[in-house]
Amino acid sequence: MSSLHCKYAYKQCSAPRAIKRNGNLHNLCAYHRQRANAVQKKHISKRSRMLMASPMSEQVIEDDELLANVLIELACAPEPIRFDTPNQVSPAIDSETLTLLLGLGA
């Protein structure tokens, strides 16, 4: 914990890190967390229809590492999973978001 500032990796972000409900600091500021959570929800809600996966889709993940793992797992899926629309490849996580996630563990 060297800094109280957002660890968003893609751009410099001087916003203060968000505070978890348990009082600890998130790695990201509120804005970037919201953004990461939005991406995560979008992917999980699509994927959970396929995999009958976790109840995670209904909750905001509080743990940055868990969030990162979920997204990285999705990003690194061995092959694209097709959803309802065969013509439309599932949207990949954009490089900005991936960079953000890979920077979380540092």
Ligand SMILES: [Zn+2]
């Ligand atoms: Zn930020």
